[in-house]
Amino acid sequence: xxxxxxxxxxxxLLDKEVNEQSISIVAQAFADYLNEINNENSVAxxxxxxxxxQLFAKIFAEVLSGNKVKVFLSDRVIPTPVFSFTVKNKSxxxxxxxxxSHNPPEYNGVKFKASYGGPFxxxxxxxxxxxxxxxxxxxxxxxxxxxxxxxxxNHLEKLIDFELIRTARLNVLIxxxxxxxxxxxxxxxxxxxxxxxxxxxLPDEKFFGRLAEPIEKNLKPLSEELKQGNYSIGVATDxxxxxxxxxxxxxxxxxxxxxxxxxxxxxxxxxxxxxxxVKTSSVTDKLKTFFETNQRKVIDVQVGFKYITEVMIKxxxxxxxxxxxxxxxxxxxxxxxxxxxxxxxIEMLAHSGFNKLSxxxxxxxxxxxxxxxxxxxxxxxxPDRNDLLPKLYKKYLDKISEFRVVFVKPFYSSRNxxxxxxxxxxxxxxxxxxxxxxxxPIVRIYAEGQxxxxxxxxxxxxxxxxxx
Numbered sequence: 450x451x452x453x454x455x456x457x458x459x460x461x462l463l464d465k466e467v468n469e470q471s472i473s474i475v476a477q478a479f480a481d482y483l484n485e486i487n488n489e490n491s492v493a494x495x496x497x498x499x500x501x502x503q504l505f506a507k508i509f510a511e512v513l514s515g516n517k518v519k520v521f522l523s524d525r526v527i528p529t530p531v532f533s534f535t536v537k538n539k540s541x542x543x544x545x546x547x548x549x550s551h552n553p554p555e556y557n558g559v560k561f562k563a564s565y566g567g568p569f570x571x572x573x574x575x576x577x578x579x580x581x582x583x584x585x586x587x588x589x590x591x592x593x594x595x596x597x598x599x600x601x602x603n604h605l606e607k608l609i610d611f612e613l614i615r616t617a618r619l620n621v622l623i624x625x626x627x628x629x630x631x632x633x634x635x636x637x638x639x640x641x642x643x644x645x646x647x648x649x650x651l652p653d654e655k656f657f658g659r660l661a662e663p664i665e666k667n668l669k670p671l672s673e674e675l676k677q678g679n680y681s682i683g684v685a686t687d688x689x690x691x692x693x694x695x696x697x698x699x700x701x702x703x704x705x706x707x708x709x710x711x712x713x714x715x716x717x718x719x720x721x722x723x724x725x726x727v728k729t730s731s732v733t734d735k736l737k738t739f740f741e742t743n744q745r746k747v748i749d750v751q752v753g754f755k756y757i758t759e760v761m762i763k764x765x766x767x768x769x770x771x772x773x774x775x776x777x778x779x780x781x782x783x784x785x786x787x788x789x790x791x792x793x794x795i796e797m798l799a800h801s802g803f804n805k806l807s808x809x810x811x812x813x814x815x816x817x818x819x820x821x822x823x824x825x826x827x828x829x830x831x832p833d834r835n836d837l838l839p840k841l842y843k844k845y846l847d848k849i850s851e852f853r854v855v856f857v858k859p860f861y862s863s864r865n866x867x868x869x870x871x872x873x874x875x876x877x878x879x880x881x882x883x884x885x886x887x888x889x890p891i892v893r894i895y896a897e898g899q900x901x902x903x904x905x906x907x908x909x910x911x912x913x914x915x916x917x
Contacts, residue, residue, distance in 0.1 A: 454578045458569070460549045460558030463500055467557045472505045475559055476512035476545075478580040482573075483518055483542055491519040493539065495532030495597065496547040497629040497689045498652025499557050502526075505547045509559075515586035518542075524594045526652045528629045528690030529560065530786035534604060535597045537566030537782055548629070548689040551662035554655040567758035567783035571863045602637060608780060609792045610799075611641040617799035619681040621645040623791070624671040626661040627653035630690035634791055648674055656688065663687050663694025663774055663787075665702035672700035682798055682806040686787035692774040693790035697807040706733045706820045709770045711813060712790065713740055715797040716768045716778065724765035724779050727757050730860065730871045731772045731895045733820050734878045751860040751869060752884060758783045772824075772895075821878075822897045823904050827912065830890040837892070837915065838885055839867045846914075849874055849881055850906040860884075874907075881907045883915070 452459060452471060459475060461467045483490040492513055496506035503526075510520045521539065523532065529546050536544035544562035552558075561569040561577065569577075623634050627649045638645035648670060649657050660667050663685035675683045675696055683696035695703040709732055716722045717740055726740055727748045737747045745767075750756040754777070757769040761783035769777040775785035778793075794806075803809040829837075838859075846854050852874040860869030869884040882895040892915060896907035 452578075452581055454574050458558060458560040458574070460552055460556055462555055463557050467505070469504070469508055472508050472559070473512055473585055474581055475577075476509040477516070477583050477585050478577050479509075479543075479545065479561070480513050480516035480518055480586075481580040481583055482577045483513075484516060487542060489519075490517075490542040491521070491539070493521045493523075493532060493535045493541055493544040493562075493597070494547070495523040495527045495529070495535070495544070497529075498526045498627070498631075498654065499547075499549060499554065499688070500654040502547045502557060505557065506545075509545055509547065510592045511589050512585065514591040515588035518591065520592045521597075522592050522594050523597050525596065525598075526629050526631065527597055528633065528686070528788055530691050530782065530784060530788055531597050531601045531633075533562050533566045533782050533784045533786075534601050536562050536564065538600055538604070540564070546689070550689050551660070551687040551692065553660060562784075565762050565783055567762065567777075568755040570755065570759060575863070598633070604781075605637065605789065605792065608789065609796055611643065614638075614796055614799040615641055615643050617804070619643065619795060619799055619804065620679060621795055622671065622675055622678065622680040622683045623647040623650075624663075624668060624674075624683065624685040625650050625690070626659060626663065626667070626685060626687060627651065627656035628661045628686060628688040628690055630686035630788065633690075634684070634686070634788055637788075637792070638795075661688035663692055664705075668694060668696060668702070671696055672702075676700040681804055682795060684791040684794060686791065687774070690787045691785040693776060693787040693794070694774055695794055695806075697810060698805040699807050701807070703806070703810065704820065704822075705772050705774050706822050707810070707817075708774075708794070709733065709772070709776070710735060710739070710817050710820070711797060711810070712770070712776055712793060713768050714813070715793060715800075717745070719797065719800055722767035722778070722780060724767040725760075727760045727764075727766055727769045729753070729757065729771040730858070730869065730882055731824070732770055733822060733897055734880060735817060735820060738877050739817065749858065749871070754785055820897070821899060821901055821904050822895075823908060824893060824895045825908055825912070827892045827894065827915065828890060829885070829892045829915065834885050834890065834892065835866060835868070838870050838883060841883070841914065842867055842870055846872065849910050850903070852876065852879060879903065879907075881911055883911050
């Protein structure tokens, strides 16, 4: 059976690619990988609310148990960050989460977590992949079922000022999108007498007919509910609750780029977290303008949260962020957490003295200004897709539109081929990023500028360069 791992584990179509047999094969490879490194291993296994996730978790647990690996199996649907925290908190060898994250409901898959509570590094995933299709052993005598939520909730008590939120008299609306976030955020807030309501709180195999990715086009139910009620803020989590989307109290979308600026400001200036900021190359460079100092660097990495993780486990990092709504914190785990990010947004609003997020955002825009950013995904099915950027890097462009290119940063794939180029242009916050997908016939073009017109010019330039 052909199974290929991506940047964050393995995903595929349910029944056709991800089924009892293929899950068993992956589990056996994972067991072999662990046992090559250590004689005594312990692993946490969690699962989301997708079709067969609980069954696949049980099969994975039995295979690991049959290979003398001690297993802690979640006794319920849980968010990925809860599970990731468990791996780190229990000092386990590794973790396995059965989920396809924000992918459509026809998909399922597996995320591997390392002992530090973040995603496996590329080279470790490759080692597991090489061990696929070996002999299969299954037993269940080394499996303990547990509730992973308790320790995670206790940990949040140390990170969040719930009393401040309570006295601010905020009213919070949550959209779990039928994902693994369930009603956990609501429960956490209500335990502290903070008014909160969750829509689509029950985990649903089909996410109630929506794509469980917390971006504007998928959050119309949250927007409509906000318009009808007297809420302070709206937050949403994706299929496995490791990503966070934010809406203003009036039902308007708060872009991920602007959310990132606000969270960085909160971490650095309110929470006073020390350390650098690490961001994917597609995130606004306003982070450098406002937060880079002699004591704090802002580091650009390849798109994909695992590249943020690689920096977080080696350096003191205050905040890690990607433009798809994944945010991580050095005080927590080197991994995305949609639950904690939602709570930080709520605490940030409570600290501001404003009761409505729209009022606070209006106030902060006087400092940060407007973000001019956009992205386009181009279909590109010619066979030279993976040769485009290495060739373009050798050309070395002098100008893009009327702006001088001052620096070009290449990004390399796991096979050491250039699959991303970021062109930094003269003046602040002007850049063009071109990325070619290794797995799909797509080239993605991102741009930031000092006006909407500049962004359009940069994107058009990117399209024309590819067409040539």
